[in-house]
Amino acid sequence: MERRLFVLAACAFIVAAVLGSAWITGQFTTPAVDRTDGYVSELAARDQPWTRLFRVSDALSGLACALGVALVPRVAREWPGWLALAAFGLLTFVAGVFPLDCAALSDPLCARRETSSGHVVHALAGVLGAVAVLAAMVLLSARWRSWVSWLFTWLGLAATLLTAVALAAGHGVGLAHRAQLTMTAVWLVYVALHLLVSDWDDPDAEAEPRVAPGRMGGVGGARVLPGTADQTAGYGKPHVVVAGDGPAVLITAGHGGAWFHWDAVADRLAGSRRVIRFDRPGLGLSPRSPAPPTLYAEVARLAALSPSHPEQVTVVAHGVACWHAEAFARLHPLCLAKLVLVDPACAGGRRPLPFAGAAGRWLPALGGTWGATFLARLTGPAAHRLLTGLPDPSGVYSMGKVPAAMAGEWLARRDMAADLHRLRAEKPFPDVPVTMISAGRTGERGDGCLEWLAGELGAEHVRLPGAGRRIPLRAPQAVADAVSALA
Template sequence: MTRWRGFLRVDGVAHHVVVEGAGPVCVLSAGLAMSWFDWDPVVPLLAPYRTVVRFDRPGHGLSAPARTAPTAAGEAHRIAGVLDALRLTGAPVTVVGHSLAGLHAEAFARLHPGRTAGLVLVDASVEEHARTPAAPAARTALARALGAALAAAGVPAALGPAARRAAVRLSRARHAPDPAPAALVRRCYATRRVLDGALLENAHYTSVAAELLALRARHPLPPGAPVTVLAAPDSPDGTDRWTSRQRALAETLGGGFTAVPDSGHLVMLDRPGAVAGAVLTTA
């Protein structure tokens, strides 16, 4: 069984990557401001059957700062670049995207259909009518200026870890605590690097969503590659608007839909078995 952890350069940026397990490859990509260790509960359920690749996007986890603003195509090619750097260029892979990274995972499947065995979207972002905002360069500059101002005031070191803990509690069922080790949380979230990465991705969120809508019109999903959408319902009976939007996403993509009760937005922490099960039955 493979176990490797280190840094790989993709487009000139050092990416923190962890590889575990054996068998067909699956890639796990976490949402905005999340890190590789947020998949920890899922990996032991997958590693006996899959080679599990986790990586931190630039400005996230332990990866180097982002050099450029994110785009849907750029993030799709980033996933391909990580696989290339690992020399995992043989059989197609299953790509799992949580929240914002669901946009990236779908873009990968559309732009790299020959490398896609399946797609699992975990409470993924849904923007049915996104339009590209004006002045993207100004958005980048504003995000960087805000990060610099907050860093100069000592905000990342003083409040970063606590903000991470609070965000995780609010995103879990019954406001369960953050299971991440304190040392890892401080190592990542007490830094300006992660603050800047989150601000930059947030500033260009709508642009990435709008770009994905355009990709849908030009690049079909690979035929025969199954799609599974997992959603954390906002109501016990699953009749809430968020669940309806997730179900509609599954229909749009021609995939299956599964509501995951007793889960918050961080499904991989609340119901890791549901995520692993979706991966193992998708491809």
């Protein structure tokens, strides 16, 4: 999928170059704009006959450029260059939305008119856009170390300086500006070709851990299993944290959860138990998975993390992960000693989404793009603090792979629920102790589902009216007591 993203990004840059070159034919259809001394952007001035066409072309060109940047898979230490190129795309879009009032250099009367704020915004966006694209050229050329890229960069810089000199001299601005835009379009095509032909097996792509010192998972005596701590990008082994000694307790977090949300529970159990916590693919510090999540894949993950026979494991699951735990109990009854379900989700009977499979296959790759990284860093930490009330010291929710993984798990919910319904019909639930902990009181909305599940599994149902949806965070002692009480 990463290769397809490179192709899509390259196509977006080529589209941006083509749309940004609409002036080549437009200058022959708008004779009022001086080809020697008039700006190219004067073709889109409000008083010109083809203003809407060129405004739309400029706006779409900018959006295509920004989309191309968003689709490029993230490579370490290239972010300044791609950020500058994205800024150029957005500024080009702004220039298309806010055109000049009139042909500023071609029409002598234009300078005498009172200009609108849109006219000023266009001029400012044009200047900043020229600076942004030059910065992108320099920064990306420095990373790529390509003489071709540097050639286009120097030609683009020369054309920009020539435009500034011509503007100061009052003659030849149109020719210089056209040369500048031509070099920008040619460089965008070069970027597209570079994405298509370059070998992107860059070891630096997975060598950019964004984790705070001391927060890889091994806190308070916990230890991180070898080979699982620095896989913050790409694909690889899951992040697993083990603390304490004694009978094994395996904790699987709810939707979008990470290992550190269970620190308080693990601290209470580690004195007498061996507590195993892990992050599912794409969540926490675990790398992405090339395949969308499935119920059977999660069951296999629980089985792989469980101790070897004849030792049995106590599984503590939260939210939708309770489905994984129940399926694990039905498929591997000899491995399970006890089961604690914390605020389990109801497995509804709705049909799987028809597009879920195709979207799920794209999401892991999209999670490694600059676009996903930008959105995660912009919204992830604030959203996490709002929902949990906790900081994110490891920067987990600033990684693009996390929202992509969360979206993938949400899309897979209906398929998982359907698989769980089939398992319930085919595999009996083993005779093991089960405790179910939920928030709220008897008779509240959704309580019928929980009561049915408790009866189906023969579970002891413990209610915590004041815990809300964050039981592991607000009532860690209740979870630890449930594990200990089942002994």
